[in-house]
Amino acid sequence: MSIDEAFLPWAEAKGVKLNGVEPQVLPGRGIGIVATQNIRANDVVLSVPLKSVRTIDTVPKAITQVLLPGVSVQGILAAQIALDETDDFTMWRTVLPTREDLEAGVPMMWPKELQDLLPRRAKDLLEKHTTTFRRDADFVLKAFPDLTRDDYLYSWVLVNTRTFYNSMPKMKTYAQADRLMCMPAADLFNHADQGCQLSYSALGYNIVANRAYFAGEEVYLSYGSHSNDFLLAEYGFILDTNRWDEVYLDDVILPRLNRTQRDDLKSVDFLGRYALDDQTLGCHRTQVALRMLCCTPRQWQRFFDGEDDGSTSQVDVDDLLRMVLNDLLDIVGETLLKVDEADVGLDGQRELLRRRWQQTETMVRRTIEQLE
Numbered sequence: 001m002s003i004d005e006a007f008l009p010w011a012e013a014k015g016v017k018l019n020g021v022e023p024q025v026l027p028g029r030g031i032g033i034v035a036t037q038n039i040r041a042n043d044v045v046l047s048v049p050l051k052s053v054r055t056i057d058t059v060p061k062a063i064t065q066v067l068l069p070g071v072s073v074q075g076i077l078a079a080q081i082a083l084d085e086t087d088d089f090t091m092w093r094t095v096l097p098t099r100e101d102l103e104a105g106v107p108m109m110w111p112k113e114l115q116d117l118l119p120r121r122a123k124d125l126l127e128k129h130t131t132t133f134r135r136d137a138d139f140v141l142k143a144f145p146d147l148t149r150d151d152y153l154y155s156w157v158l159v160n161t162r163t164f165y166n167s168m169p170k171m172k173t174y175a176q177a178d179r180l181m182c183m184p185a186a187d188l189f190n191h192a193d194q195g196c197q198l199s200y201s202a203l204g205y206n207i208v209a210n211r212a213y214f215a216g217e218e219v220y221l222s223y224g225s226h227s228n229d230f231l232l233a234e235y236g237f238i239l240d241t242n243r244w245d246e247v248y249l250d251d252v253i254l255p256r257l258n259r260t261q262r263d264d265l266k267s268v269d270f271l272g273r274y275a276l277d278d279q280t281l282g283c284h285r286t287q288v289a290l291r292m293l294c295c296t297p298r299q300w301q302r303f304f305d306g307e308d309d310g311s312t313s314q315v316d317v318d319d320l321l322r323m324v325l326n327d328l329l330d331i332v333g334e335t336l337l338k339v340d341e342a343d344v345g346l347d348g349q350r351e352l353l354r355r356r357w358q359q360t361e362t363m364v365r366r367t368i369e370q371l372e
C-alpha cells in the first residue's frame, strides 16, 4: 500500500491545510498522520474549510429525495459514496481502506459464528448497527437496484468508521445521529485514548495538538472516551492500553436477579450496563445491583438514596462480586476455547477476538486480586 502522490495536492486544492504533519502508511494501522517537524501543544496540525465538509446537506438532491425520510443520515452518506463516480471521489478513494482491510477488523463484516463470540457490550452495539443497516439497505437497494448489498455494506462501514460529529451551531437543531460529517484527510488520524481534539471555528474545523509531538511521532486524534469493546464494534480495532477500558458484567449479574429484582432495577433505570474498570471495584450501577442481591430492601433503598455509604454491606458485596467475576472467568475460558476451535473467518478476526478476551481476563483477575 502507498499513498498516491496526487492525494495531498488534491486535498490542498480543497483548502485542507496540513501544518507539520503528513499521512503515512503505518504497519497494522493502515494510514495514519505523522509529525514531519516538532509540534507544540495547541498547534493546529490540520484544518478543513467548511466548503469541503460532506454532510446530509451536501448530498445531491437526486439521492436525498429518494431516500429521506426512511434512511438514516449515515445510510444516505453511505449511498452517496457507493454511487459516487466523480473524479473527485476517485482521488479520495485512493486513501480509503479496501473491503478486505475493513473485513479484517470490523465485526459487521465477520461471519455470524465469530460475531456470536464477541463480548456482550460489543455484541449489543453490533446488533444496533445491524438493525439500522438492514433497514437502510432495504430502502437503498430498492431505490438503486444496480448497487449490491456488499458494495453498500462496504460504504456503510466506511462512513461508520470515519465520520465526525458536526458541532457547527446550525447542527443544534439536528438529532445527534444526523450530525455526521465526512472530512477528507482529517479522517486519516488514528485514535489513542489521549489525543488531539477537533474544534469548530466559523471557517471550518481544526485538529489541535493535545501535547507536544516530536518529528517522526504518530499524531493521534481522540475519537472519544471509548472502551475497547466499543472500539472493536465500531472501528474494528482495540488498544493495548486504554484508560477508558471497561468490561460489562451483565452476563453474570443479570441471571442472578429474579423477575421482581429486575423489575425494580428497571423502574429506576438501573437494569444492565454493569461495568468493571481499572478505577473502581465495580461501577455504581454494579454496586446498586449487587446490593439488590445481598442486602435487605431497606438497606438497599438507603444505599440507593445516598443515605448510607454502603460500608456496612461492603464485605458481602465484595464476596458476591468475587463470585460473579469467577463466573465471568468461566465464560472467558469457554469463549477462548470456542475461538481456538472456530474454523470460520480470517486469522486476524479470530486473533482480535482472542486478544480482547485475554484483556478481559486480565482485568477480571486484577480485580479479584484487589478484592482479596
Ligand SMILES: C[S@@+](CC[C@H](N)C(=O)[O-])C[C@H]1O[C@@H](n2cnc3c(N)ncnc32)[C@H](O)[C@@H]1O
Pocket: 028, 029, 030, 031, 032, 095, 096, 097, 105, 161, 162, 163, 187, 188, 189, 190, 191, 192, 234, 235, 236, 237, 238, 239
Ligand atoms: C478514521 S480512520 C483512521 C485512518 C485509517 N487508519 C485509514 O487507513 O484510513 C479509522 C480506522 O483506522 C483504524 N485505526 C484507528 N486508530 C487505530 C489504532 N490506534 N490502532 C489500530 N487501528 C486504528 C481502524 O481501522 C479504524 O476503523
